[in-house]
Amino acid sequence: MEMIYLDRNENNYGPAPACLDVLKNAEKSLLNSYSDSYKRGVKSDLSDYLAKQFAIEEDRVVLGYGAEDLLKQIVQCYLTPGKKLMIPTYSWWYYKKIAEEVNGINVEYPLVQGTDSFHYDVDQMRVIAEREKPDMVFLSSPNNPTGNSISQSDLEQTLDYLEDTIVALDEAYWNDQNTEQAKKLIDRYPNLIIIRTFSKYYALAGVRIGYGLLGKNLAQMAKHTNRYLGYNLLSEKIALAALNSSEYYQMISLKMKADKERYYAELGVLPGFTVYKSDANFVLVKIPREIYGPLNESLKAKGLVIKFMNEEILNSHLRISLGTQEQNDLVINSITQFMQERIR
The missing domain is CATH 3.40.640.10 (Type I PLP-dependent aspartate aminotransferase-like (Major domain))
Structure with a gap:
């Protein structure tokens, strides 16, 4: 994989x-x-x-x-x-x-x-x-x-x-x-x-x-x-x-902006999640600390590697780099599915 x-x-x-x-x-x-x-x-x-x-x-x-x-x-x-x-x-x-x-x-x-x-x-x-x-x-x-x-x-x-x-x-x-x-x-x-x-x-x-x-x-x-x-x-x-390729990069920038809105809307409603507004090519997401290990394992099993922050003041946060729209779909759907299965 x-x-x-x-x-x-x-x-x-x-x-x-x-x-x-x-x-x-x-x-x-x-x-x-x-x-x-x-x-x-x-x-x-x-x-x-x-x-x-x-x-x-x-x-x-x-x-x-x-x-x-x-x-x-x-x-x-x-x-x-x-x-x-x-x-x-x-x-x-x-x-x-x-x-x-x-x-x-x-x-x-x-x-x-x-x-x-x-x-x-x-x-x-x-x-x-x-x-x-x-x-x-x-x-x-x-x-x-x-x-x-x-x-x-x-x-x-x-x-x-x-x-x-x-x-x-x-x-x-x-x-x-x-x-x-x-x-x-x-x-x-x-x-x-x-x-x-x-x-x-x-x-x-x-x-x-x-x-x-x-x-x-x-x-x-x-x-x-x-x-x-x-x-x-x-x-x-x-x-x-x-x-000299401004049109190409502006097109990508618009896609990333749209995907950030999806992160805010779709991960932001999950229990215990906060998705912080971002002007960069990533989003910072606060999650319940107790799901750190299980979520990391679940995402890696699907071929996804995101950053689980482990710093003194940021230790219950994910930093998710924006990928292609297909990759972002996979991340959002995988995290949502993980939380749905956990709630059952």
Whole structure:
């Protein structure tokens, strides 16, 4: 039986056909040659394209080995031993480890759990920031694993009082084609970096490529990330094909949005279940702790692997990556059937 993995927040629809065409038609120069983009005064074709898309200087676009790499690099560039990194309490586990790599100190701020969603408490964040005086702050929008985004007004309010602090806005789960807002933010806030990846929305996790947009005070980060022999030419070309396939990705985004509504409606009515609203490519579901083991075994017997959270503050929750519509049908029907049989 072939297993269906819905525990890693990958995009199971796969990349746009144009991305696969790049692989099929790849010339050997993509493999045996270094980049010659420097001849045009830019670091890469991809950074040049993104700079034009966002209408910013090319040296304010940085490339990395996915969003993970850029988060690591911003910390390594600016966070020195003993300095503080402020992160969400509910967050990707790596957030809690990254400061340790440079002997930094973690300071956590809470996300507030509502009836059917999580949200940022910007007033409490400010209290913590004024008390702890962090040297760097991570904001994640949408946030993993809670799925919530920070509103534009709350984001600007937060960036206003953190104007002298380096802020990394992690938008790995971003799925909006609008480029104007990102440009406004990095032009207004010089200590801000916006980090995005091609792994989630563009279904290119295996290609390992992401980018960051820099505020004007972060020139050192541009130097830190620069690669004088260039970047992965094949990955760049695939990423460019993805950027030029907006109709394909918008179609998938609409399917995912419809399936999230199904999760809310169909799993949300099961006894003891809460399905939290999500802006990402996954949903977080709180379930009765006593069914953890039996449900996991039942789903695996049907070839389904989802993430059963086992963290200190998230230990009765499922994080279910959105698969194809057929895969999502199977998950919803399997969990519903399990609960129906349990109630009998």
